[in-house]
Ligand SMILES: [Zn+2]
């Protein structure tokens with residue numbers, strides 16, 4: 017058994033994940049007129065894009081009878097089934113990916129965008145969840161306009177603000193179908209196919225988005241199997257929708273026929289951008305078509321006064337007996353290190369939905385501790401999780417100070433403290449997480465150090481500097497102002 021652990025605590029790690037996600041929703045196209053008909057109505061997606069991405073042929077809504085626009089978009093963004101009103105009077109009830117992205121990773125309001133051709137979709141820019149909401153909202157550009165106008169709004173927003181997470185709604189397909197215009201319905205699908213292809217070409221040539229962006233093309237809902245004019249229930253035509261994934265982190269030329277759901281997109285976006293989606297019930301598409309028997313998706317250690325609290329979550333479980341908690345106290349002589357059992361937490365057993373666990377270690381004093389989980393199956397097989405570390409009540413520690421002066425032009429000083437002999441790196445990153453310069457990369461004895469950075473050769477803007485020494489990592493922000 018293999019465990020996959022994603023640690024989201026280190027800013028350094030987040031920076032290295034920096035990328036963009038764009039979701040295009042072709043409103044109310046039935047699968048039978050998209051990938052279900054091959055290249056007939058979507059020649060670009062089927063012939064020019066499919067070989068470079070993944071097409072999911074069994075992508076579905078399981079919505080208990082609600083397959084319409086606002087519930088569909090909200091389910092995509094929250095990773096939960098959203099049985100909300102379809103007239104724009106109700107917001108999603110669970111946090112959207114915009115809210116997670118802003119609250120967990122500090123992304124800005126203009127880095128998150130809702131661009132739609134239906135005004136009533138302005139409600140999807142934030143949820144009614146009391147712990148998230150308007151403070152973490154996305155920017156919105158929502159008008160009752162045509163697909164072509166949505167596309168030009170999208171391009172000018174991309175050029176002006178460089179959003180990193182965008183959802184786009186193309187409304188014409190649904191409108192033509194409700195108007196009982198079959199030819200108009202089909203040509204709206206083909207027009208959407210054109211727009212998607214133009215956008216894909218822009219992504220590949222725009223320096224901000226190229227090689228750094230994942231594009232999803234999907235639907236909010238389909239249409240009745242027996243009558244294309246309407247939709248809204250749980251018939252196959254209403255529930256079977258398309259999904260094309262293409263770009264960064266996506267395999268090429270794969271047709272995936274496993275059953276996946278609309279709510280899987282929220283957690284997938286979280287994986288791509290490096291944030292957790294704790295309230296989502298969907299399963300990330302990156303967790304594989306053959307799910308691992310017990311998959312830990314989150315494991316953290318937090319210091320609370322004189323205790324250490326461990327939190328973890330499993331995405332799926334098969335025959336999970338439980339978790340033995342193991343701890344290691346760091347001594348100065350490495351050879352004396354030994355893991356000790358400090359407790360056991362019973363597993364849920366079998367589950368297809370996320371399960372949350374925690375454990376509090378009260379028996380700690382000053383010092384450095386490492387923790388790991390030994391996940392044990394009912395048949396006795398076991399596997400270890402990744403290791404997380406904490407430093408408790410220690411007065412002396414590794415330290416990275418704020419640079420001085422800041423903002424600066426072009427020279428600044430960065431001071432840091434090394435606690436024990438370690439291999440130390442000090443690197444500068446731009447806002448995209450690209451390494452700009454390495455100031456230090458060598459072994460250092462304990463002590464105080466300072467480094468000078470000359471920003472002569474880079475443009476004005478926000479930069480990050482990250483100190484790594486042994487298992488210690490810290491990142492701080494600075495501003496070059498010319
Ligand atoms: Zn409709």
Ligand SMILES: [Zn+2]
Pocket residue numbers: 239240241247248249250251252253254
């Ligand atoms: Zn139906």
